[in-house]
Amino acid sequence: MVLLTFREDIRKEAPGTLAYFRQQGVALKIISGDDPRTVAVLARAVGLGPGGAYDARKLPADPLLLEETVEKHHVFGSVTPSQKRDMVQALKRRGHTVAMTGDGVNDVLALKEADLGIAMDTASPATKAVARLVLLDGRFDRLPAVVAEGRRAISNIERVSMVFLSKTVYITVISLTFALLLWPFPYLPRQMSVLDGLTIGLPAFFLALQPSAQRYEPGFLKRSLAFSVPAGVCGALCVLAVSLYARSAAPGSAEATQSAAVITLALVASWILVTASRPLTWMKTLILAGMYAGLALLFTVPPAKEFFRLDWPPPDLLAVSVTVAVGGSLIIEAIRYFQRRLAGRSAD
Numbered sequence: 001m002v003l004l005t006f007r008e009d010i011r012k013e014a015p016g017t018l019a020y021f022r023q024q025g026v027a028l029k030i031i032s033g034d035d036p037r038t039v040a041v042l043a044r045a046v047g048l049g050p051g052g053a054y055d056a057r058k059l060p061a062d063p064l065l066l067e068e069t070v071e072k073h074h075v076f077g078s079v080t081p082s083q084k085r086d087m088v089q090a091l092k093r094r095g096h097t098v099a100m101t102g103d104g105v106n107d108v109l110a111l112k113e114a115d116l117g118i119a120m121d122t123a124s125p126a127t128k129a130v131a132r133l134v135l136l137d138g139r140f141d142r143l144p145a146v147v148a149e150g151r152r153a154i155s156n157i158e159r160v161s162m163v164f165l166s167k168t169v170y171i172t173v174i175s176l177t178f179a180l181l182l183w184p185f186p187y188l189p190r191q192m193s194v195l196d197g198l199t200i201g202l203p204a205f206f207l208a209l210q211p212s213a214q215r216y217e218p219g220f221l222k223r224s225l226a227f228s229v230p231a232g233v234c235g236a237l238c239v240l241a242v243s244l245y246a247r248s249a250a251p252g253s254a255e256a257t258q259s260a261a262v263i264t265l266a267l268v269a270s271w272i273l274v275t276a277s278r279p280l281t282w283m284k285t286l287i288l289a290g291m292y293a294g295l296a297l298l299f300t301v302p303p304a305k306e307f308f309r310l311d312w313p314p315p316d317l318l319a320v321s322v323t324v325a326v327g328g329s330l331i332i333e334a335i336r337y338f339q340r341r342l343a344g345r346s347a348d
Contacts, residue, residue, distance in 0.1 A: 043075045067093060085110045103123035103127055119134045121134065150216075163203075170233070200269070235272070246260055
């Protein structure tokens with residue numbers, strides 16, 4: 001007499017990975033072609049709670065009723081390949097972004113419809129062909145790292161874009177304003193190059209590689225422009241105010257006026273970078289400290305001063321430059337605060 005028993009082998013990393021996604025606010029659903037009783041037992045084993053599985057043979061044909069059923073229940077059994085596809089479509093119509101994992105041919109239709117189809121290394125060739133992501137080592141616990149990488153990329157792109165867009169705005173406004181006033185441009189090309197490198201290029205390169213756990217929120221372009229446009233206009237007005245003072249109240253050499261304009265824009269642009277970099281970490285703080293050190297070297301190292309034609313302006317013009325830059329930085333701080341409040345996010 002022989003007794004044979006059969007049981008499903010659950011991946012040991014599955015409960016922890018599913019718990020992570022629940023903590024992140026992701027709605028988890030198990031859609032299987034197995035018997036609903038079997039699926040219910042497996043669902044309880046991975047921590048999806050008590051209760052039975054919905055028998056997909058009872059799924060309504062009406063699209064609206066199907067949407068309500070799929071939204072309400074989380075575990076489904078006896079699901080056919082076409083039903084899997086219909087359920088993914090129903091979730092998308094409800095406004096959800098759907099990611100789906102699968103490894104069988106019966107998952108192909110649903111994987112094609114999902115926003116993100118994920119296949120295991122043991123999946124059939126057809127399943128891998130339609131999936132957008134294939135876990136080559138078959139480890140389900142790789143998915144949290146995938147989410148973290150996506151969040152890092154999206155969050156840092158938004159931060160860096162605010163810095164670059166701000167620069168585009170203030171350079172455009174400065175160029176147009178000085179052209180209309182028939183004033184010479186307040187910077188030499190080499191001065192603008194080093195300012196861009198120290199306040200935008202080099203810091204943005206390193207900041208774009210920093211980790212971030214911030215969840216994606218729609219409205220990327222709106223948020224970026226809501227900060228970049230007023231911040232850029234503020235920076236341009238600060239430069240205009242210092243140039244106006246240098247030409248009227250404290251007329252001096254063109255080199256002194258350019259140096260004052262460089263100091264003003266350097267302080268304002270660096271604060272735009274600081275504001276966009278929050279929340280600060282020790283690595284971000286180190287990057288920003290390097291930026292300020294580089295700006296200080298421009299006015300203290302003789303070869304740099306000579307090459308970039310920079311020198312400390314007269315005391316009164318220097319005081320005006322720093323005061324205007326500090327005032328502009330405070331305005332930029334207020335812009336960032338209200339921009340985040342209007343976007344429904346807590347202030348830094």
